[in-house]
Amino acid sequence: MFAAFMLDTWAAGLIVAITAGVVGWFVVLRGASFAAHVLPLGTFPGAAAAVLLGIAPSAGVAGFGLAGVVAIWALGRRGRPEVATALTLVMLLATGALLLSWTDRYAAQVYALLFGQVLGVSRASLGGMALAGAGAVALALAGFRPLLLGAIAPDLAAARGARPAAWEFGFLAAIALAAAVAVPVVGALLTFALMVGPASCGRAVSARPAVALAASVAIALALMAGSIALSYLTNWPVGCFAGLGGAGCYALGRALL
Amino acid sequence: MSAGWFALGPVGVALAVSFAAAVVAAVVGVFTVLRGQAFAGHALGDISGAGGAAALLFGIRPLAGFVAMALGGAAAMALAGGRRIAERDLASGVVLGAGLGLAALFLYLDATMSGAGGAASTVMFGSMFAIPPGMVLPAALCAVAALAAMAALARPLALIAVDPDLAASRGVRVRLVGFAHLAVLALAVGLAAMSVGAVLATALLIGPAAAGLRAARTLPGAVALAAAIGVGASWGGIGLAYESYGWSLGWGGRHGWPVSFFVVALVVAAHAGAGLAARMRG
Secondary structure (H helix, E strand, O other), rough: OOOOHHHHHHHHHHHHHHHHHHHHHHHHHOOOOHHHHHHHHHHHHHHHHHHEEEEEEEEHHHHHHHHHHHHHHHHOOOOOHHHHHHHHHHHHHHHHHHHHHHHOOOOHHHHHHHHOHHHHOOOHHHHHHHHHHHHHHHHHOOOOOHHHHHHHHHHHHHHHHOHHHHHHHHHHHHHHHHHHHHHHHHHOOOOOHHHHHHHHHHHOOOOOOHHHHHHHHHHHHHHHHHHHHHHHHHHOOOOHHHHHHHHHHHHHHHOOO | HHHHHHHHOHHHHHHHHHHHHHHHHHHHHHHHHHOOOOHHHHHHHHHHHHHHHHHHHHOOOOHHHHHHHHHHHHHHHHOOOOOOHHHHHHHHHHOOOOOOHHHHHHHHHHHHHHHOOOOHHHHHOOOOOOOOOHHHHHHHHHHHHHHHHHHHHHHHHHHHHHHHHHHHHHOOOOOHHHHHHHHHHHHHHHHHHHHHOOOOOHHHHHHHHHHHHHOOOHHHHHHHHHHHHHHHHOOOOHHHHHHHHHOOOOOOOOOOHHHHHHHHHHHHHHHHHHHHHHHHHO
């Protein structure tokens, strides 16, 4: 399990878990699960284009993620445009399917991009992943106080001059960066489960924000490590354990709360 | 239903199944959009993929798998939902995550155990020309059942969408009707997933319905227009995909483009067109 070829996988898992744990905690706090589901999924055509052109998927994911941030931020200022968002999302997904149908491994690539391939991480991509992950964590932590205040008392935050719209944009950018880290490893569909499951359990551990955030990261690390280990032992896909384990974390959190 | 249905070629089967799926999805979709449940519909579509994958693994009818899993997901969401909207979104999302975890597992087992290498693209993005002819009759029966249920639910649902309190005071059992709607929604999503794939089912459910609501002035008009747009986009998509076998665009030589891509593109175009028409009318 700790053979040389697995070391890159463990390193990637570590980066993904820390990023998802931190950003996910803010997602749960701010009730942003819709954005956290749509943003990673919307990067699917970016990853598909990267596969078709033979470049690193993270680059395509990051590009589409940032475009998605602008779109969601702009649409979100006009209320909750569910229909527009849902139709944009299916159009992006269908385009990604079209791009992948031009490659010679259509089904395998669809599977890898939607559900992840943790063993496919190369050492060369670890540096970029670490950089994007650090960016996402730094962005979220820099906004710790304004994001917290904006979630609990939006009026007070505005009165204190905390420019909620600007922080909302920064927060969405943090989700997009976290997606760039996580999508190549756990897939466009399951990135969401890894962000939200551990965080919804972490908030039940303590009422103090800093402690709950630390708990959320610790649970994400445990979930990721457990998923990789089980995946190694059973040969089953890592996303299966991440998705079901994330739901288990949420159920545990609900029971504790 | 004559025996001739079973003698259809791949294109005929695709036309028949997509017709049933488009009509049901459009009718159910109008009420889904009115009640602001687009996200729930999208989540049920994704979850139904796990059922489609399991059906391939165990050798049962794909439609049964899609519909059963969507029904299970609807029940889990109804049970897990909290009071606050943010909490309900979170609970739906977590059910979605668990369903997708199962989908990942079943698709992996499809590829390794039963040698169904194309399972991931077939289940998630649809493969309309590969639907077996035996699916036409079950799909038609499902469609008839869903439309009959919607006929009974239409009035109370419209009342609830306008004003839940008024509906309750008129003797509508809001929770029961809501749950029945979720069940019919699962049926519609299962049919749509069979036709355009699990992650794209939202397109047939939401797109034609929203376009119908934009362009028509009355509710029956919106339902009729939505059904027409859904069928038009599906059949147009099938025709374009059939044509695309002759195109030499794209990498990897000549082969058809995915049907679902054309269907989704036509649906989105119709939605944009309906918006334009409504704006020009003022």
